[in-house]
Amino acid sequence: MGRILAIFAACWALLLPMAVQAEPADIDAAARGVVRVVIIGNEGDELYPVSHGTGFAVTSNSIVTNAHVVRDAMHDKDLRIGIVPSGGGEAVYGRIIAASPRNDLALIELTGNLRLPPLSIAGKPVADAGEVTSVGYPMNVDRAQGLDIADLFRSQPPVKSRGFVSGERPSRQFDTILHTAPIARGNSGGPLLDPCGRVVGVNSFGADNEGGDAEFFFAVSNRELVPFLRANDVTPRLNEQPCRSLADLDEAERERIEREQAEARQGLAERAEETRARRERSTLQAQLSVAEDREDRMALAFILVMIAFGLGMWAWSQRERIAPDAEDADIKLRKTNIAFAAVGFLILVALIAFVTRPGLDEVDRRVAALMAEGADPGEGAPVGAAGSEDLALTCRLVPERSRITSAEAPDIAFDWTADGCVNERTQYGYASGNWSRVFVPNEEDAVSVNSFDPDRQIFRSERYLLPRGAMNEARSARSKYTAPKCGDEGAATSLGDLQGEVFSLLPQQPNERLVYQCEARD
Structure with a gap:
């Protein structure tokens, strides 16, 4: 029955998390701050490793590991703690700042000039069945590679193993995460990472597998880690943002741009329709205005001509009646001359009114003026x-x-x-x-x-x-x-x-x- 459940759990783990995949670049970036923690003894001038585990940077010069990794160094002052970086550089010594056996956490300060990139800590717990990655230095891998004792003091890339969260539960009086990302002796104190390379726990121990049941592993949860760091004056780099892949982000950005472009096209079409309707109204208004002005000018010219004709006829009739030998002949002649001059002026004004009446091209000018009056101030501004x-x-x-x-x-x-x-x-x-x-x-x-x-x-x-x-x-x-x-x-x-x-x-x-x-x- 146990094996059936184990097979079912493994199949379920394979099927469920397909939607969330770890970003290799993020796991690699987090691994830069993972170190090998070596407990070192000495016989005279000769150094030798007593045991080793894993740790990870929480500041540029301090790391977190398990308390049980450094237990021997806590009780034996002759033992020293060596910190071997994963990304190259010389190993340095460290000293214990704080240790909490209750929840299996320890904080170590580096005594050398090694500068490590701190890992970010997830501000929210990873969901059940969510993908996680263990990063560290398992001893069984060292043995399989044939590494000797001296190799423990050389910079080596850590081992990464994937699995899935099976739940959170209290164990040994502290909060833990149950997961299936394989760890072994030497992994203790290493980070358990979410798909974005953020710490969700500190790997601590594994379940007993003597009965052949499915293997499960335990990590100290961030509910324990974050208060431990704060209690020791370390401000953790918390990140509460949801874990999203760049592929998801790029796809969302592409959809957003397409949506904006569609909205822009729709807006452009609506503005074009509004402009067309406004142009039609402006054209009709301009045509009526021009026609009215033409009619007014022509009517004015006609009236002026008629007045000039009447005045001219009156002046002519008056001129015909003037007796050459009359005493007021000069005065009457002057009046008729003034009348004829007025006739000429009226005809000239009538001619100007007729000639300057609006033509058909005035319709276009008035349409343009009306369109400009109703235009948006930002309309037509050049892009960029x-x-x-x-x-x-x-x-x-x-x-x-x-x-x-x-x-x-x-x-x-x-x-x-x-x-x-x-x-x-x-x-x-x-x-x-x-x-x-x-x-x-x-x-x-x-x-x-x-x-x-x-x-x-x-x-x-x-x-x-x-x-x-x-x-x-x-x-x-x-x-x-x-x-x-x-x-x-x-x-x-x-x-x-x-x-x-x-x-x-x-x-x-x-x-x-x-x-x-x-x-x-x-």
Whole structure:
């Protein structure tokens, strides 16, 4: 019956978690902070390993492991604790800061100059049947590889094994996670990771398998780990974001862009229909207005001509009646001349009114004027116009478009100039239509690529968590150039070219992607 249940559980584990797969790059990035913990004895000048386990960094110079891994060193002051990094570098010694046998946790401080990348701790428990990965240094693998004692002091990559969560339960008076990611002696103190490479527990022990039942393993849960760290003045790097793969994020981004494009097309069609209807109304209004003005001008010209004709007839009749020898003949003649002059003026005005009456081309001009009066002030602005402006922005993280496994994401004050200068001190490079700046720090094994889209006001920061060798190559490539300063001639295009070698060394996908939406700052 037990074997049937075990087979059923294994099949169920294979079928259920298919929707959530660990990102190998995230597991590899977390493994950079995993170390071998070796308890070292000495006979004279000769050192020898007494036992070993696994630990992982919670700060750059402190690690967590199991209390039972360092138990011998706690009781024997002649024994020392050696810390062997996984990503290269010299081994260093460590000293116990705190140990809690009750929940099998210990905190060790490094005494050398070894700098480790801290692991992030999942702020929420992993779901039942969720995929997990154990990372550590199992002794049976060492034996199978034929490693000798000296090999324990050399940097070696840790072993990774996948499994699934079977539940959370109290055991030995502390909270544990039951899982199926295989561990063996030597794995103790190593991290149990979720698919995004975040710690969900500290591997501690396995179930007794003498009866041939299915193998299960136990990890100290974060409900124990986080209070332990805080009680010893260590602020854990908690991450409560949902674990999403970059593939899921890219698919959601593609759907979002398609949705925005469809909405934009729909909006464009609606605006085109509104414009067509407004143009038809404006055309009808202009035609009526022009026709009315033409009729008014022609009527005015006709009236003026009729008045001039009447006045001319009256003046002519008066001229005919003037007697040459009459005493008032000059006065009457002057009046008729004035009348004839008035006739000429009226005819001239009538002619001007007729000639200047609106033509058919006036309809188009009036339509254009009416359309301009009702237009949206932003309508017709060229795409990308914002890119030529200076911007003072506050950028806030958009969680649903981001993938965060370790980095914090506070709001960013972002001042942008049209030539790609950020906050008056950092020049961005321009290449292939994109603004970007690559950062290769000496104090952290991570390359960050920041980019900004001034038209959409989107700021992105993508982080590549690289192993030590790849990080050294990136630092070497970065050291070959000096980034131009803001205001230097051709700074943007020059930096865009200079950054090319560093970009070529980066993996195809980042480990983290932080997307910020920026808004004008008050």
